[in-house]
Amino acid sequence: MTYIQNIMLQLLFALLPFVLFTIYYRDKPVNYSRNFITVTSCACLILSMTFPSTVETGFIFDIRYVIMFFGILFGGLPTGVTLLAVFLLYRLYLGGEGMLSAYTILIATFPLSILLCDWYHRAKERKQLIVFLAGISFSVIPLLILFIMETKYMLSHLSFHIMVMPVQNSLGIWLLISLFKKAAADKELFISYVHNERVQAISHVAASLAHEVRNPLTSVMGFLKLIRNPSLPREKVDQYIDVCTEELARMQTILSEYLAVSRPLGKHKEEIDLSEQIYAVTDVMTPYANMNNVKLVVEDIRSMSIRVESNRDEMKQLLINFIKNAIEACSDRHDGMVIIRLLASNHEAGLLIKDNGVGMSSEQIKRLGTVYFSTKSTGTGLGLTFSYQLIRSLGGRVNVRSEQGNGTEFVIRLPIAAAES
Numbered sequence: 001m002t003y004i005q006n007i008m009l010q011l012l013f014a015l016l017p018f019v020l021f022t023i024y025y026r027d028k029p030v031n032y033s034r035n036f037i038t039v040t041s042c043a044c045l046i047l048s049m050t051f052p053s054t055v056e057t058g059f060i061f062d063i064r065y066v067i068m069f070f071g072i073l074f075g076g077l078p079t080g081v082t083l084l085a086v087f088l089l090y091r092l093y094l095g096g097e098g099m100l101s102a103y104t105i106l107i108a109t110f111p112l113s114i115l116l117c118d119w120y121h122r123a124k125e126r127k128q129l130i131v132f133l134a135g136i137s138f139s140v141i142p143l144l145i146l147f148i149m150e151t152k153y154m155l156s157h158l159s160f161h162i163m164v165m166p167v168q169n170s171l172g173i174w175l176l177i178s179l180f181k182k183a184a185a186d187k188e189l190f191i192s193y194v195h196n197e198r199v200q201a202i203s204h205v206a207a208s209l210a211h212e213v214r215n216p217l218t219s220v221m222g223f224l225k226l227i228r229n230p231s232l233p234r235e236k237v238d239q240y241i242d243v244c245t246e247e248l249a250r251m252q253t254i255l256s257e258y259l260a261v262s263r264p265l266g267k268h269k270e271e272i273d274l275s276e277q278i279y280a281v282t283d284v285m286t287p288y289a290n291m292n293n294v295k296l297v298v299e300d301i302r303s304m305s306i307r308v309e310s311n312r313d314e315m316k317q318l319l320i321n322f323i324k325n326a327i328e329a330c331s332d333r334h335d336g337m338v339i340i341r342l343l344a345s346n347h348e349a350g351l352l353i354k355d356n357g358v359g360m361s362s363e364q365i366k367r368l369g370t371v372y373f374s375t376k377s378t379g380t381g382l383g384l385t386f387s388y389q390l391i392r393s394l395g396g397r398v399n400v401r402s403e404q405g406n407g408t409e410f411v412i413r414l415p416i417a418a419a420e421s
Contacts, residue, residue: 003160006053007167013048014063014172017041017070018180028393029386031187037075041067042086049090053164055157058096059150061165065109065138066172072117074180084110101149105142112137131177135170190385217251220244271417272315274306274349275342281319282340285327294327294336304342306349307417310394318387322353322410325384329357329408349414356407365400 017040021032045067052060064087072080084106091102116137120130143161147154154161223240226232282298289296308315323338330336333356343350360368368384391398395415402408 003053003163007164007171009051010048010053010063010168011172011175013044013051014066014168014176015179016044016047018176018183021180021183025187026389029191029389031191032074032184034075034079037071038079038082041071041075041079041083045083045086046090049087049094053160053168055160056153059098059101059153060094060096061161061168063168063172064106065113065142065169066176068110069113069116069134069138069173070176070180072113073120073177074184077114080110080114098150101146104149105145108141108145109138112141128178131174132170135173136166138169138173139166220247269309269311271307271309272312274308274315274351274414275304277312277315277319278340278342278351281316281323285320285323288324289327289338292327292331292336293334294330294338296323296327296338296340298340299342304344306342306344308349308394308414309417310390310414314390318390318412319351321384321387322412326353326355326357326408326410329359330355331357333357343411344416347416349416351412351414352409353412354407354409359404359406359408360400360402361404365402368398368400 017037020040021036024036025032045062045064048062048064048067049060052062054060068080068083068087071083087106088103091099113134116130116134120127123130142165143154146161223244227237227240278298282296286296323340326338327336330338335356337356339352339354341352341354343352368388388398391412391414397413399411399413400408
C-alpha cells in the first residue's frame with residue numbers, strides 16, 4: 001500500500017504542469033510560453049524532491065527525469081539548463097548518501113533527454129514510440145547505475161526499485177506528455193478558430209458596409225450634380241451641401257469604427273464607456289442588420305455613463321459576436337428585430353441583447369460558450385466561446401433566457417470600474 005501511495009503522489013506532481021496549464025490558460029486567447037513551462041517545471045521538481053519515494057535515508061526517488069524531459073521538450077534547452085541547476089542545488093541541500101549516485105545518473109540522463117527531445121521534434125510519425133523509449137530509458141538507466149554504485153543497497157530493496165521507479169517514470173512521462181500535448185494542441189486550434197471567426201465576422205460586416213456606403217455616395221453624387229445648376233436658388237444649394245456633409249460625416253464615422261473593430265486584439269485594459277462602445281458597434285452592425293432585413297433597435301442610452309474595465313478592441317469583438325448572432329437568429333422572419341438595452345445597478349453593468357428569432361432549447365443553452373458548439377449549421381461556436389471566456393476573465397457572467405420559436409434574451413453582467421462603484 002505504501003508503494004502505491006508513493007507512486008500516486010509522484011504522478012500527481014508529474015501532472016502538475018498540465019493541471020496548471022488548463023487552469024491558467026483557460027480564459028486566455030494565447031498558448032503556453034517558455035516562462036510558464038520553466039516556472040511550473042521547477043515547482044514540480046522541487047515538490048517531488050521534497051516529498052519523494054524512499055526506503056532508506058539519503059536515497060530519494062522522484063519524477064525528476066520526467067520533468068527534465070518535459071521541460072526540454074516544451075520549453076527548449078534553456079528550460080532544461082534551468083531545471084538542471086535547480087536540481088543540482090536542491091539535491092546538494094538535501095544531501096544524503098545517495099547524492100553522488102543521483103549526480104552520476106543525471107550525467108547520463110540529461111544528454112539523453114536532449115537527444116530524445118530532438119528526435120521527438122524531428123519525427124513526423126511514431127512520436128509515442130519515442131515517449132515510450134524515454135520512459136523505459138529513464139527507468140532502466142538509474143537502476144543499472146545504482147546497481148553498480150550501490151549494490152548492497154539495491155539488493156536490500158530490490159522489490160521497491162523494480163516496482164516503483166519504472167512505474168513512476170514510464171507512466172509519468174506517458175501521462176504528462178500525452179495530456180499536455182493534447183491540451184496545447186486544442187488551445188492552438190481554439191486560437192486559430194477564434195481568429196478565423198473574427199475574420200469571418202469582419203468580412204460579413206465589410207460586405208454589408210460596402211452596400212450601405214454605396215447608397216449615400218450615390219445621393220451625394222446626385223446632389224453635387226444638382227448644385228452645378230446655375231439657376232438653382234442659393235437656399236437650395238446650402239440645403240444640398242448640408243445633406244452631403246451629413247452623409248459624408250456619417251460614412252466617415254462608420255468607416256472609422258469598422259477600422260477600429262478590424263484591429264488586432266490587444267491585452268491592454270482601460271476604463272471604457274460601455275454606452276459609447278455599444279453605439280460604436282451598432283453603427284458598424286446596422287448595415288449588416290439591414291442586409292438581413294432585421295431592425296436593430298438601441299434604446300436611448302447616451303445619457304448613461306457606465307464604465308467598465310476591459311480591452312477596448314476585445315469589448316468591440318464581444319459585442320459584435322452577440323449582436324451578429326442575434327441578427328442571424330431572426331434573419332428569416334419578416335419582422336426580425338434585435339433590441340439592445342443597457343442596465344445599471346450599484347456595482348454591475350447589465351447589457352441586454354434580445355431577438356425574436358428561432359430561439360434555443362434548454363440543452364442548447366447549457367452548451368453555449370463551449371468549444372465547437374454552435375446552433376448554426378455552418379458555425380464553429382468559437383465566437384461565443386471567446387466572448388464567454390472574456391466575460392469570465394472580466395469577472396462577469398451571462399444569463400440566457402430562450403424558447404424555441406420565440407427568440408432569445410442575453411443579459412451580460414460586468415462589474416463596474418472601481419472609480420464608478
